[in-house]
Structures are given as C-alpha cells and as structure tokens.
Amino acid sequence: MAPDLVHALKTEAARLGFAACGVARADATPLAGERLRAWLAGGCHGDMIWMESRADQRAAPTGLWPEVRSVIALGMSYAPAEDPLRLAEAPEAGRISVYAQGADYHDLIRRKLKELARWLVAAAGGDLKVFVDTAPVMEKPLAEAAGLGWQGKHTNLVSREHGSWLFLGAIFTTLDLPPDQGGAARCGSCNSCQTACPTDAFPAPYRLDARRCISYLTIEHKGPIPHALRPAIGNRIYGCDDCLAVCPWNKFAESAAANLAFAPRAELTAPLLADLLALDDTGFRQVFAGSPIKRIGRDRMMRNCLIAAGNSGRTELAGAVLPHLDDPSPVVRGAAVWALAQLDAKAFGNERANRSDAEPDDQVRSEWLEKPPYSAAFASSSSR
Incomplete structure (x- = not known):
C-alpha cells in the first residue's frame, strides 16, 4: 500500500x-x-x-x-x-x-x-x-x-x-512512508558558481558567507552596506542570480514561463533607477504590491537603488539622488551621500559644506567625511 x-x-x-x-x-x-x-x-x-x-x-x-x-x-x-x-x-x-x-x-x-x-x-x-x-x-x-x-x-x-x-x-x-534514494553530487570539478560571485562570498565550495552575499546584503541586511562591497553590487537592487545563472545544469531546465503564477511583471524585469528613486512610501507599496520585495520596505529598497545609482556612472542620476539627502531614514541618507560622491564630485563638495556638520546621525556624518571615490577600497580588500 x-x-x-x-x-x-x-x-x-x-x-x-x-x-x-x-x-x-x-x-x-x-x-x-x-x-x-x-x-x-x-x-x-x-x-x-x-x-x-x-x-x-x-x-x-x-x-x-x-x-x-x-x-x-x-x-x-x-x-x-x-x-x-x-x-x-x-x-x-x-x-x-x-x-x-x-x-x-x-x-x-x-x-x-x-x-x-x-x-x-x-x-x-x-x-x-x-x-x-x-x-x-x-x-x-x-x-x-x-x-x-x-x-x-x-x-x-x-x-x-x-x-x-x-x-x-x-x-x-507522522506517516511512515518509503523513502526515495537520495541525490548524488554531480558538480565534479566545475566551480562556475564560485568564480561568478561578484563579492567573493564563497570562502570554499559548499560554503557561503552571507555577510558578503549580495542577496543577503540587499534583502536581509538592514543597515548600511559595507563600503568595500558597494562597487561590486553593480545595479543589483534585490537579490543576485549570478551563481545560479551560470550553473551548467540549467541547460536542461525548461522555462517556467507557462506557469502564470511566476510570470514576471513587465515593470519589474528592467525598472529604471530614476523611476524607482522617485517612489515615496505609498508609491513603493503600489509598485511592489503582491511581490516578495514589499517585505523589505521602502527604506532598504531606496538604499539599494542609491548604491546602484552610484555604480551606474550616469551623472544624470545625481538629480534623482539629491532629494534623498533629506530622507528621514539614516540608512537612505547615507547611501545618498555615497551615490552623490560617485556621480558628481562638485555637487558632493557643495552639499558636504552645507550638511556634514549639521547631520545628526554619526554613520551618515561619516559618509560625508569619507574621501570619494571608494572603488579603490574594494580593489584592495577583494581577494580577486
């Protein structure tokens, strides 16, 4: 039976x-x-x-x-x-x-x-x-x-x-069911997922250090993203697929697009950073209604978008960054300071002169006092 x-x-x-x-x-x-x-x-x-x-x-x-x-x-x-x-x-x-x-x-x-x-x-x-x-x-x-x-x-x-x-x-x-035969590892000598990781989050095969993982940093981590890891995040604003996407076994996977429940929403497949940075809390809730992204809240998403803006090299995004210097959330303000430093050194200097002394949060104040650009810090700390 x-x-x-x-x-x-x-x-x-x-x-x-x-x-x-x-x-x-x-x-x-x-x-x-x-x-x-x-x-x-x-x-x-x-x-x-x-x-x-x-x-x-x-x-x-x-x-x-x-x-x-x-x-x-x-x-x-x-x-x-x-x-x-x-x-x-x-x-x-x-x-x-x-x-x-x-x-x-x-x-x-x-x-x-x-x-x-x-x-x-x-x-x-x-x-x-x-x-x-x-x-x-x-x-x-x-x-x-x-x-x-x-x-x-x-x-x-x-x-x-x-x-x-x-x-x-x-x-x-509580039923005592006959078990299936367990799976057998078939990775062999392949290490594509390890080398694909932008932040070197794998200290060894089969071991992940979440503290360096972009999925952890953009989703679970509530505070400022460490300076050394910011450049490697690139334009990833929620999670990271790199280690999964390069797996050779994916070639056997059939697209699940026919499963309408998992069909991507058009507005989430390639959202523009300028549009996302314009969202207030109400707008965030509307855009991400029914999405797992909603659970991280508007502040963390703004932090992530600001880091991505800072990495973009698109100076025109500086205007979208500036309003966030007055954001009520310190984690958002701090990310805005960093992003502005990457995008417009002159605007950063002007704003620092007017804001750094008056900033009430120690962490945000330290962002003003850092010397841009920050990319060299990552280069020296990365093992690659």
Whole structure:
C-alpha cells in the first residue's frame, strides 16, 4: 500500500504544479545540524539572528516537530525565459532576482502544499505540517535526501532536470512512508558558481558567507552596506542570480514561463533607477504590491537603488539622488551621500559644506567625511 500511496502522491503533486517530489526519512540528514552550528559559530549568517535563536529546531525535523516520521520534499520550477544576466550592461536599470519579478512565491507554494496535504490526509490519514522557507526547516538537505537533486557548490539545490531553479517546500507527516534514494553530487570539478560571485562570498565550495552575499546584503541586511562591497553590487537592487545563472545544469531546465503564477511583471524585469528613486512610501507599496520585495520596505529598497545609482556612472542620476539627502531614514541618507560622491564630485563638495556638520546621525556624518571615490577600497580588500 505505501509504495502505491507514494506513487499516487507524486501524481497528485505533479497535477498541482510541482516539478519534483520525493520522500525522505525524518532522520535522513544527520550531518545538517552539525554543519549549521559550525556555520553559525563562524558568524557567516551575519545579522540573521533568528537562525541562531531557532538553531535546534532547524538542525533536524524532529527538533521542530518530534512526531514527524517522514518528510515529503517538493520543488516548483521558476526557470526564467530570459537570461538573468542580460542587464549587466544596462546600468540605468535595476536588476531584480528572477524569483522576485512575479508574485510572491510563498503564497502560491503554501496554498499548493495545503492542497496536497489535504489530499494525503484523505488518502492515508496521519498528522502533518506544511512549510515554505519562512520556517526553521533546512529544505535543501532534506530535498537532497529525498532525491530532488543535490546541494551544489553555491549551497543551493541543483537538479538534473531543473538546474538551479527550484522553489522548495516540505510536508512533515507522522506517516511512515518509503523513502526515495537520495541525490548524488554531480558538480565534479566545475566551480562556475564560485568564480561568478561578484563579492567573493564563497570562502570554499559548499560554503557561503552571507555577510558578503549580495542577496543577503540587499534583502536581509538592514543597515548600511559595507563600503568595500558597494562597487561590486553593480545595479543589483534585490537579490543576485549570478551563481545560479551560470550553473551548467540549467541547460536542461525548461522555462517556467507557462506557469502564470511566476510570470514576471513587465515593470519589474528592467525598472529604471530614476523611476524607482522617485517612489515615496505609498508609491513603493503600489509598485511592489503582491511581490516578495514589499517585505523589505521602502527604506532598504531606496538604499539599494542609491548604491546602484552610484555604480551606474550616469551623472544624470545625481538629480534623482539629491532629494534623498533629506530622507528621514539614516540608512537612505547615507547611501545618498555615497551615490552623490560617485556621480558628481562638485555637487558632493557643495552639499558636504552645507550638511556634514549639521547631520545628526554619526554613520551618515561619516559618509560625508569619507574621501570619494571608494572603488579603490574594494580593489584592495577583494581577494580577486
């Protein structure tokens, strides 16, 4: 009965739009917790304090729910129709990570997981819980254990069929289901994802230092972006696809464009920095309604856009930067100071003479006192 149940489960998962489905025992990732704790001890999580506070729950499925017996790992493809790196030579536009150009994937996947969970309860009973990536669950090791693929050298899941483009979710169940064969690493000697990283965020294969990762810096990090890393961010304003986009296994992935839920919104595929810098809080909420970008808030997005403007070399953007020198948020004001210094040295000098002494925030005041340009600082600090 159990093998037939798993076959029917996978059929139903495919019907609901999941591109991959597999089963792992709840105790199938014994080394994941040890690796997590070593990563946290090294401070590689930056200021993502919630990862520390819930490490015991994250380390193993039973730490989160002692009754779990099996984990159903699921993947939904979001393989892009266009090259995610195509805007590298368009500094006037902001680059948004592929996954965030459409609707918030959390909502869709959670809804589909619940549908599959209801089907499973009706078919076999048992208790269960569903998780997307907002819960303390290590989806990637579990997905590897369930045979969906393997964790690549960029630490993300790689699939032979879907490349590096899978959204992951999980169903924990008290049912004792027969597990699938785990995934086997197939990266070989390839290190394309490592060398593609603009900020050298990989100290070693299979290890990511979030403190240097552009996705972390533009999404999770709340404060000023370190000076040494700003030039390498380029025009990336939300996330970074570089390590994913260069993965050779992507050549086997079919575009998920037919999945309308993940279809990119035209206004988010290549938004102009000048337009984004003109957004107030109301405008930000309107533009990014229904998008995962909305959760970082207007201030962080303005910070990111200002860094991108400073990197653009487009002096005409100085006019869009100037109003942000009066922004209520210190993190926005500080980024505006830096951007102006990169774009218009004369305007920077004039504004510094009028503003630096009166600036109430120490961090912003230090931005005024730095000597532009800052690109040399990154060159000396980078290992490449």
